[in-house]
Amino acid sequence: MNRQRSLSSNPASALAATRQTRNRWYARLLKEPGQDQPDKSINFTVMEQRMGNMVKDKVIVVTGSGNGVGREFALALAAEGAKVVVNDIGTSVTGEGTDAGPAQKVVDEIKAAGGQAVANTDSVAEWDSANRIIKTAIDAYGRIDGVINNAGILRDRFFFNMSIEEWKLVIDVHLNGAFYMSRAAAPYFKSQNSGAYIHMTSTSGLLGNNGQANYAAAKMGLLGLSKIIALDMAKFNVRSNCIAPFAWSRMTSSIPTDTPEQKARVEKVKRMEPRKIAPLAVFLMSDQAKDVNMQIFGVRANEIYLFSQNRLIRSVHNSSGWTPESVADTAIPAMRSSFVDQLKSPDLINWDPF
Numbered sequence: 071m072n073r074q075r076s077l078s079s080n081p082a083s084a085l086a087a088t089r090q091t092r093n094r095w096y097a098r099l100l101k102e103p104g105q106d107q108p109d110k111s112i113n114f115t116v117m118e119q120r121m122g123n124m125v126k127d128k129v130i131v132v133t134g135s136g137n138g139v140g141r142e143f144a145l146a147l148a149a150e151g152a153k154v155v156v157n158d159i160g161t162s163v164t165g166e167g168t169d170a171g172p173a174q175k176v177v178d179e180i181k182a183a184g185g186q187a188v189a190n191t192d193s194v195a196e197w198d199s200a201n202r203i204i205k206t207a208i209d210a211y212g213r214i215d216g217v218i219n220n221a222g223i224l225r226d227r228f229f230f231n232m233s234i235e236e237w238k239l240v241i242d243v244h245l246n247g248a249f250y251m252s253r254a255a256a257p258y259f260k261s262q263n264s265g266a267y268i269h270m271t272s273t274s275g276l277l278g279n280n281g282q283a284n285y286a287a288a289k290m291g292l293l294g295l296s297k298i299i300a301l302d303m304a305k306f307n308v309r310s311n312c313i314a315p316f317a318w319s320r321m322t323s324s325i326p327t328d329t330p331e332q333k334a335r336v337e338k339v340k341r342m343e344p345r346k347i348a349p350l351a352v353f354l355m356s357d358q359a360k361d362v363n364m365q366i367f368g369v370r371a372n373e374i375y376l377f378s379q380n381r382l383i384r385s386v387h388n389s390s391g392w393t394p395e396s397v398a399d400t401a402i403p404a405m406r407s408s409f410v411d412q413l414k415s416p417d418l419i420n421w422d423p424f
């Protein structure tokens with residue numbers, strides 16, 4: 071409706087320019103892996119109709135969007151009409167050093183294609199700097215409609231060797247950072263009676279993975295954070311959902327390749343492009359997702375899935391109360407058939423998504 075109105079009120083030259091800009095975006099989005107140029111036979115008129123301006127004029131902060139999955143979110147949101155705050159401190163995968171370059175580069179890319187974006191290089195991992203990230207949206211565009219908590223680092227180590235520093239650094243960026251960002255945006259969302267959050271979680275926590283106690287704990291903590299935000303803020307029309315992505319990025323490039331099985335796995339992950347996660351994120355930031363709250367999604371290449379969430383699955387009751395012995399003799403045997411297997415993410419998702 072809005073789109074038709076704005077198109078019909080534009081002069082022909084403006085319409086042509088809009089088409090050209092869009093075509094550049096769609097060409098990018100439609101490139102196949104390893105292909106330098108998009109498929110020339112693509113019918114952009116069809117693509118225009120299919121994509122639309124799904125988040126037009128929404129102001130959305132994407133943390134850690136100088137690289138990888140977040141970068142694709144920023145590009146796709148801008149292509150769908152959002153004004154994007156591209157936040158990134160430009161650090162290494164392990165969180166060492168800073169560089170203003172990645173955030174600015176994404177902003178330049180968005181602007182070159184006719185989109186709107188502003189860079190911010192504050193860290194999500196501290197309360198004051200997280201507030202500055204939200205303030206960047208307010209100063210640049212006068213409002214804030216969405217926050218995607220995507221920034222992340224890794225400090226992998228087997229649990230028995232993990233240092234306090236490795237634990238704290240990862241919790242600070244992923245979990246505390248998501249709290250700071252979400253909390254800083256909450257008063258705006260509450261007063262305007264709208265808003266949307268996405269928190270990037272991981273199957274490392276949801277399903278399990280070796281050597282990632284800090285990361286898995288943070289990513290599972292995000293599920294709790296998201297759930298309670300969803301409950302507490304539903305009355306203000308604010309939604310909170312999680313996405314567990316699978317994508318080849320510098321983060322996943324650290325997956326070990328010591329064994330033939332690991333090598334084969336990495337070859338498959340290399341085909342999982344970060345841009346494939348973006349359509350779900352754009353949808354969740356849009357008004358079309360107004361009824362989607364408190365969910366946990368996953369995306370791997372062409373596959374989107376929904377995760378189960380905790381529900382009671384078995385109950386045992388003893389009218390005279392339990393003793394340690396009766397727990398051992400009755401309760402545990404009654405529940406054992408429902409115990410989870412000690413499997414991990416690659417064992418549980420062992421099919422191809424292409």
Ligand SMILES: NC(=O)c1ccc[n+]([C@@H]2O[C@H](COP(=O)([O-])OP(=O)(O)OC[C@H]3O[C@@H](n4cnc5c(N)ncnc54)[C@H](O)[C@@H]3O)[C@@H](O)[C@H]2O)c1
Pocket residue numbers: 133134135136137138139140157158159160161162163165172192193194195219220221222223243247270271272273314315316317318319320321322
């Ligand atoms: N790639 C995957 O397969 C995968 C799987 C599961 C979860 N995830 C999650 O998705 C998100 C994006 O991952 P990615 O693969 O694109 O990683 P990435 O390393 O390519 O990008 C992460 C970005 O976050 C930025 N960053 C780090 N600390 C920051 C801070 N304190 N403040 C602001 N920015 C900061 C980094 O500079 C980097 O640009 C992460 O939360 C990650 O845990 C990714």
